Amino acid sequence: MMLSVKNISKNFGGIKAVDGCSFEVKENTITSLIGPNGAGKTTLFNVISGLTAPDSGTIKLLNKKINNLPPYKIAQAGISRTFQLTKVFKNMSIKDNLLIANNTGEDKMKKLLESVYLQKPLNTTASELSYGQQRLLELARALLKPHSLLMLDEPTAGVNPRIRQELKSILKRLRKDGKTILLIEHDMDFVMDISDFVVVLNEGKVLKIGKPKDIAKDKRVLEAYLGK
Amino acid sequence: MxxxxxxxxxxxxxxxxxxxxxxxxxxxxxxxxxxxxxxxxxxxxxxxxxxxxxxxxxxxxxxxxxxxxxxxxxxxxxxxxxxxxxxxxxxxxxxxxxxxxxxxxxxxxxxxxxxxxxxxxxxxxxxxxxxxxxxxxxxxxxxxxxxxxxxxxxxxxxxxxxxxxxxxxxxxxxxxxxxxxxxxxxxxxxxxxxxxxxxxxxxxxxxDLEFFIFVISMLIAGGLASLKGSIVGVFGLSIVSEAMRYIVVSPSLIGAVRDIVYVVILIIILIYKPKGIFGKVDV
Known part of the structure; x- marks a missing residue:
């Protein structure tokens, strides 16, 4: 098992952002985390990557407990992630952004950029890129960092339809190459198209886990999204 | 001499x-x-x-x-x-x-x-x-x-x-x-x-903070995250500081006048060069 999340809870003041969540991510799959706004998806991502300490529960990556480690150790243990609002190093060049992830040669960096459809010279400053391009750079950075699990927080948010299509083909290719991906996504067509498994969160709890076609038919899931 | x-x-x-x-x-x-x-x-x-x-x-x-x-x-x-x-x-x-x-x-x-x-x-x-x-x-x-x-x-x-x-x-x-x-x-x-x-x-x-204001003015004027900028900032502001010896102000006011001049220079630089002269990062 790549990732196992057991009984994770996190309160902010009186609000239960995550309330006893358990799920697993199998190796070589794309698992999507979906749910209405405020369901606790990003909080769960932050807990898994160590940015937020959980109140209770355990998280294991490849059978090693990681939930009491600082973020940089969790990253070293093998988790790579992106953010809902991109976090590129804006004053630094594309090359330096990638260098922080992994000091590979320029050739490898150029190939990687090509593979994520970011055709820009390596010395371009990140702040000169459009928002969509910054997302691609962040994705490239996460891919370059050695990892066993890739976590993407709403990769299609705020990007144009062309980049959205490109992202879909990138993720499909990564899946084919044997990567394991955990994804937060609001675009249902996108999720249904690329996911092997879907975890539905609602009000901090796991509502349903299943294959995309089962999720699409589930009454409770529809209610959570559309109301009764 | x-x-x-x-x-x-x-x-x-x-x-x-x-x-x-x-x-x-x-x-x-x-x-x-x-x-x-x-x-x-x-x-x-x-x-x-x-x-x-x-x-x-x-x-x-x-x-x-x-x-x-x-x-x-x-x-x-x-x-x-x-x-x-x-x-x-x-x-x-x-x-x-x-x-x-x-x-x-x-x-x-x-x-x-x-x-x-x-x-x-x-x-x-x-x-x-x-x-x-x-x-x-x-x-x-x-x-x-x-x-x-x-x-x-x-x-x-x-x-x-x-x-x-x-x-x-x-x-x-x-x-x-x-x-x-x-x-x-x-x-x-x-x-x-x-x-x-x-x-x-x-x-x-x-x-003294007055001393620090001079030092940080040199840094900001030259620009953050640029070594070249820092050196230019040191030379530029020191020349200004030395030139002020020729401004006739009563000795009790000279410190305050200097600080005002540094700040005005900084403001002028930052209006035209928001990152300082060679800066790579926003101030």
Missing amino acids: ILDYFVILMTSLAFYTILVLALNLAVGFTGLINLGHMVFFGIGAYTSAILTTHGIPWYFAFILAGLLASVLGTLIAAITVRLKGEYFAMVTLGLVFIATAISRNWISLTRGALGIPGVPDIIRDNFYYMIFSWAVAGLCILFLYKLTNSETGKVLQAIRDDETAAAILGKNTYFYKVLSIAISTFFAGIAGSLFAHHINFVDPSVF
């Missing part, structure tokens, strides 16, 4: 250069707003003054000035560096008041407000002392050039831009921030030692 003036001015530009470059490492390259930078300059100056007036050879004192400033800087950074932005700035500003109080009141060590006169020359001939000072400044420039272009230097800049992103890429940001302050305060201490042996006197005024 004019040559003497030039030599003395150039010597002071050498330790200003080291001081501003060291501040740039913390503020410009790492994003740590260390308002207590002059504390480590002062520690270097006092260390050198106290040791050499007690008969310790200058080269020991010189190295110890840097090391002691760095050790104290590292200890303070280890405790405070987790504070975010302005909170770190506030704590480091507090250090200035602590250092001033200690230097004024630990009379057996510092002679209080009287200061320590008779700090011996490292080199008696002013011209050769200028050469020596610039050799030290040159080594500092070279070291910081290598550092800021190394992988470690890139990590510092990444932390400045987005600490969370650096952490989730597997970088121990706490370690790197402490390291940045350790190096920055080492050079501040070295600059302090050069200063003490240059004017042969140290008193609590080394910690």
